[in-house]
Amino acid sequence: GENVEQHPSTLSVQEGDSAVIKCTYSDSASNYFPWYKQELGKGPQLIIDIRSNVGEKKDQRIAVTLNKTAKHFSLHITETQPEDSAVYFCAASQGSSYKLIFGSGTRLLVRP
Amino acid sequence: DAMVIQNPRYQVTQFGKPVTLSCSQTLNHNVMYWYQQKSSQAPKLLFHYYDKDFNNEADTPDNFQSRRPNTSFCFLDIRSPGLGDAAMYLCATLAGVGTDTQYFGPGTRLTVL
Numbered sequence: 735g736e737n738v739e740q741h742p743s744t745l746s747v748q749e750g751d752s753a754v755i756k757c758t759y760s761d762s763a764s765n766y767f768p769w770y771k772q773e774l775g776k777g778p779q780l781i782i783d784i785r786s787n788v789g790e791k792k793d794q795r796i797a798v799t800l801n802k803t804a805k806h807f808s809l810h811i812t813e814t815q816p817e818d819s820a821v822y823f824c825a826a827s828q829g830s831s832y833k834l835i836f837g838s839g840t841r842l843l844v845r846p
Numbered sequence: 847d848a849m850v851i852q853n854p855r856y857q858v859t860q861f862g863k864p865v866t867l868s869c870s871q872t873l874n875h876n877v878m879y880w881y882q883q884k885s886s887q888a889p890k891l892l893f894h895y896y897d898k899d900f901n902n903e904a905d906t907p908d909n910f911q912s913r914r915p916n917t918s919f920c921f922l923d924i925r926s927p928g929l930g931d932a933a934m935y936l937c938a939t940l941a942g943v944g945t946d947t948q949y950f951g952p953g954t955r956l957t958v959l
Contacts, residue, residue: 766946777850777936777950778889823888832877832946836888 736761738826740837748845753814755840757824758806764826767800767807768834772821781822782809814844849873850951852937858957859927867922867954869937878920879948880912881936889936895920924956932958 737760747753759767765786770778784791784798784807791798795814800807811818821841825834851870859865871878876897881889893902895914909931911923924931934953941947 768947770950775953775955777852777953780947780949783947827946832940832948833879833891833894834889834948836890839886839888 736764736826736828736835738824738835738837740824740840742840743838744841744843746843746845747814749814749816751814753809753811753818753842753844755809755822755824755842756806757808757826757837758804759826759835760805761826761828762802762805764828764835766827766832767798768825768827769798769809770823770825772823772839774820778823811842814842816844816846818842819844849949850937850939852935852951852954854954855952856955856957858959859924860959861928862926865924865927865956867924867935867956869920869922869951870918871920871937871939871951872918873939873941873949874917875939875942876917877940878914879938880920880922881938881950883934883936883953885933892922927956927958929958932956 740757768783771781772778782796782798784800795812797810821839823839824837827834849872853868879894880892883889892906909925913921936953937951938948
């Protein structure tokens with residue numbers, strides 16, 4: 735079955751700097767890759783996603799890139815702000831049931 | 847407006863005392879999911895529904911059951927909660943027909959005394 739690895743587990747950046755979180759997946763049949771932000775005590779919130787027919791997607795300060803050949807995808811956050819501090823999860827999905835396999839999460843801390 | 851609603855937000859139960867968590871969704875989608883998330887871990891899928899078809903993950907303990915009386919509502923029943931079942935329980939559904947975008951509810955934090 736699918737396995738998703740996520741790095742780093744913790745990331746501390748200065749406000750205004752960029753943050754990059756990387757994930758790799760094992761099953762080449764996976765075709766959908768969402769990223770979720772989870773704040774303490776809340777449910778995961780979808781922030782951006784990408785499908786296997788696209789190499790890059792951007793939404794304001796957030797971007798995701800996908801390399802199907804290498805089976806990895808990355809989240810890029812530019813001009814980080816303290817409110818970006820949270821746990822970020824990548825995930826991979828395939829098939830008609832759309833089951834998500836999550837990475838282990840990255841705790842991002844943006845220092846003011 | 848909230849698309850996935852979970853009640854209660856916090857639930858305390860005693861060891862071995864059955865507990866039911868509820869979830870409702872306003873998207874009227876035929877797929878719903880239940881996840882368990884333990885502290886500092888990723889969400890782990892317990893089971894999902896496609897309409898009324900129940901799909902259990904292979905490693906979901908028998909202690910966890912679910913009911914879906916109609917499209918909008920889904921319940922998670924924990925028959926005999928153990929200390930290891932203390933976790934956040936998340937419900938999710940899909941954003942629309944033919945889409946794979948999952949929206950999560952706010953979760954129910956379960957404490958087992």
